[in-house]
Amino acid sequence: MSDSEAKVHQFDSILVANRGEIACRVIRTAQRLGYRAIAVYSEPDADAAHVRLADEAYALQGSTSSESYLDIAQIVAACEATGAGAVHPGYGFLSENTAFASACEAAGVIFIGPPAAAIELMGSKRLSKVAMLKAGVPCIPGYEDAAQDTETLKSAADAIGYPLMIKASAGGGGRGMRLVQKAADFEAQLKTARSEALNAFGSDEVILEKAVIEPRHIEIQVMADRYGHTIHLGERDCSIQRRHQKVVEEAPSPVVSEALRQQMGEAAVRAASSCGYFGAGTVEFLLDRSGSFYFLEMNTRLQVEHPVTEMVTGLDLVAMQIEVAAGRQLKLQQSDIVLRGHAIEVRVYAEDPSRDFLPQTGHIALWQHQGKSVDELGLITDFSGAPTAVAARSGGLRVDDGFLSGQTISPYYDPMLAKVIGFGPDRETARRHLLKGLDNMTLFGLTSNLSFLSSILRNSEFISGRTTTAFLQQQSQALGVEQDEAGLALALAALVIYLKSDPRAAGLKASGALAIPVASNIILQAEDSETSAQAVRIRRIAAAGQTRQQQSEPIFEVTAEHGRHEFRVLTTEADAIMVVIDRRRIRVPFIMTGPEGGRSVWLKVREVSHTSHHAFTDVTRQRKSATASVGDGRIYASMDGLVIAAHASEGDIVKQGELLFTLEAMKIEHPLTANASGRLAAVHVSAGAQVKGRQLLAEIEIQSDE
Template sequence: MIDTLLVANRGEIACRVMRTAKAMGIRTVAVHSAIDAGARHVREADMAVNLGGAKPSESYLLIDRIIAAAKASGAQAIHPGYGFLSENAGFARACEEAGLIFLGPPASAIEAMGSKSAAKALMEAAGVPLVPGYHGEAQDIDTFRQAAERIGYPVLLKAAAGGGGKGMKVAESEAQLAETLESAQREAQSAFGDSRMLVEKYVLKPRHVEIQVFADQHGNCLYLNERDCSIQRRHQKVVEEAPAPGLSPELRRAMGEAAVKAAQAIGYVGAGTVEFLLDERGDFFFMEMNTRLQVEHPVTEAITGLDLVAWQIRVARGEPLPLTQQQVPLNGHAIEVRLYAEDPDHDFLPATGTLALYREAGNGDGRRIDSGVAEGDSVSPFYDPMLGKLIAWGENREQARLRLLAMLDDTLVGGVKTNLAFLRRILAHPAFAACELDTGFIPRHQPQLLPAPGELPDTFWQLAADAWVQSETPLKRDDDPHSPWASRKGWRAGGKAEIELHLSCQGESRKVRAADTACLQGEELLAEIEGTRQRLRAIRRGDTLYLQWQGELHAVTRFDPIAAAEASHAQHGGLSAPMNGSIVRVLVEPGQAVEAGTALVVLEAMKMEHSIRAPEAGTVKALYCREGEMVSEGTLLVELAP
């Protein structure tokens, strides 16, 4: 019996689980950190419990507090979502010992597959082909160096206990191995509480194809087709689709049956994903098994018409799977993209701030949005920067691709940098449309996907000035509301009123004279551009105007040129924090000589590490940070003297 369900997670997955549970008549309980008290998943829950703290290690990773929250709220079951404790065998065992139902596999299955090293050994014994590598217990640098020399560079270092691209880095040569290993170990420890690593040969031009498996408590297990997740950045999936383009029915069956065999070998129960590398010849190699629901599960739901969260709840209740393998549907095609708060123009650094503007494309007609935020919410530096997922279904891949492009056009985000335009370029790229997919897609097409920012044209600035003036709130004149003095646009006898504005956008600044070349109607700006009448979105939020231009939304602000000149006198040679985060390593000391590219400080934000490096050779003049300190974006960290 499950009439109250606690969701031990946050963000879009917590919202997704709670919506399904409520539809099944189940009360929901949200747990949250201190800074997540007003988050969307908390607002949508029937009850909420404050775990305290801010970092995951102070909140969402504390097993005892989550168990206590379940007991205090009267919950009979816990859904772990994905990330945090979802693949933690100790958490699954703690739930069982507390008399709670864990909506996931048994702890023994998590232990068997949750450790990548153990999973590799298990698959090797079962005769499943593996990528060459080292998956042993020894974790010293000499062991990893010898393994890398044996299999050959480049090598991929991977967290033994994790997933989602965390604690995963590539070493191109022996000179990079020690620093790369240390960084990957720190990320793994921070994200999963386990720094153990394994190393594999970095396979060039592979496809990443994964199989969704599902098993019940009665020994039944089946696969729900496959997903292609080859479009990746830093080993983090960016675009996922189902079914995998170009897969023959025979190859689909072979991979599916291998995945089911792997799940049955460990007594698996619930939703899981077996991930493979697929080469151009059609040979596939076992990578890992994720013993949880995946971020990309909506594309499987779209092509099967099934609700996998509802299946999880029914399986946890002891019900058998409702279908046989032969009955599993495969209808049409679905594509999903992950919307992140990050800055593609600056190496995808995570972005933080307030969502001053947030508009979703809407659900229905092959469209689906899974998000965990709303307008006005804050994006903190403590958690994964994913805002949500956009999923489109079509009768074929091209229809799904075009529908998803339209969804991206209808999605508006302001207040934080996002990868929205980057996603649009991927879907619009001819190679993606032609199904030319592999894990090197983004690096190979980087010039088109990440073009260097160019100067905004005069037309943009003129439209921005007109929209700015017309979006100003009129001055209140109770005595004469039609008075020309009640207009923010001003008034001039015998002539046209003109206002001079100092505007800034994307690091550029212009002095522009508003001239009524366009007309603002609500949140649309009507303008004639190069002989064509166009409607552009122009939305004002406080001191910022969000203006659409060539498919992208640009934030325009007005500034005082005198104050800006005074603020521009920054300290020479100063290196500042590119985002909010925590200082995890200070690698230099005052007086130390450094070469260009030397790592000076390591900053952790949203469970990922970012190295602050010397832009040129010089001497460390001063340090303004220490290990363990939280810093804000723009904080001066290191001063270098040439």
């Protein structure tokens, strides 16, 4: 389209067709620009943060994604009912849905995204690769033809050579993707990849590519207006991944030179221009050890990791999206874009790293952080002049979150809670700000990956900038939590419960005066139901040369199976205690929940090497022995979810490890197996039942192997 054909689309309200942190992030910029921001919400999200933040909200019917946020007819109806002139899809959900973009156009609503044709083309790995080859964009050698019979694919694989990748053409997120090491494995892996692709995307079409072993994952942010002007905003390094899902992202990349940035940027601009693209998009590449790079895919939407680009360019990318959607010309030239400073982002998930990153659900008892929101950072929304990067001007912490204390994380949606971005004039300063920000965060109520993220930032390979896509697999042992650190948390939890629960502990004032028994025993169960309960003995002791009555600051000896700890208690507060251990003075924030006899404590423990969150329940008064370990025959739900299959019936004889139920939660299937051998004496749920975390599902009458 020529300049003479420029047409500005007038709208004063934007409906955000998403939820969680991205909905909040888009709403903040829309409001800053003077637009009326409209939220939509499902039934479980009625009190969500994005609903509270918006100027107006519209209720969708249903709880699951397919019933609500993925229902095109409902979203379009919401636009009509609220008078929204434009719709921003965020990422995920309908952001790369050709039918949705077309439906918005048919309804006269501006879609804040690229044209439907570009979405459709780039949504196919096969067709997009064909287009990129024509545009002269470097691509991985492979097979991307239309013929999909097994014989043809096998011949193509043999010609490419092994190892190679099978990829679902319509796929993403690692589904329908398989690494094949040798020819003998090809047909079995192809069958699995096709099955996954068909179930996930409705198409079993695949492409084949030569495997690039341990590459870096580098992506280029592009922005284009409706008149053929396209620029790139530099690269992001997204190499640290788990199951093909990004965990840590940073800009700029530690290994990309100015010359390589120019080459990759020019290739990304060619990729976008070749399909008539406009709006924000990301062209993803694999960078091998020799410095060669290859097209991977193009994401036709805003990326989760877009904040790191914003911090090193100073540009508000959502504001740029809105400008382009409104038909305004992109005034910035490529020479205006200079990357200054450094930014690193991590994704906070409700998941348990110690249990293979099992997604978690539950009530957020407390969420606190010291980060700034996007509207407090001074990102540029006036694109008439050269921008100045925020990261170069100052150092600090940005938090893009989408929930509040007191809210519930349901099993219906992705478990990502927030994005935390550290920034500064250089990479090491950004890393320190991010690490400090994570250590100062408090998240009580459910298990998260906060400690795991901190361990990545402290890892020597990460600090050196040498990470590849194999980083998490190679460093899995180094990123674990030491057992003695968990022991310190157990001791502190017992002390907190003891001091806050015994009526005589009320004598502990700011001065430290205390009138409580000399000793007591408490039995604690870690939040992880797979762990045995542990007995803890608490005893008040005297300092050398003093009696207990002479002590203004009482000292407690806490002993458990893991060992002995000695704490000098300085003060207690409603939500924290101050103690001295090994000459270290630490403040331990906590929250107590639950009734007497079943009370639980969440607490944050500052270790020498990291800060971690822990949860324990006092089971001292329960009739059942609290020291019962795994293998008692009681099968509990691992989290809130839907029972999609029950694989055994009451009365069946089952073996330990045998699959009993398949639970679905947060888009992931979770197998529940027998923890003992015996007769299935009781089955309390059937397929189709919605269950709560730790709900009793079945009971096995244990039988001896003799």
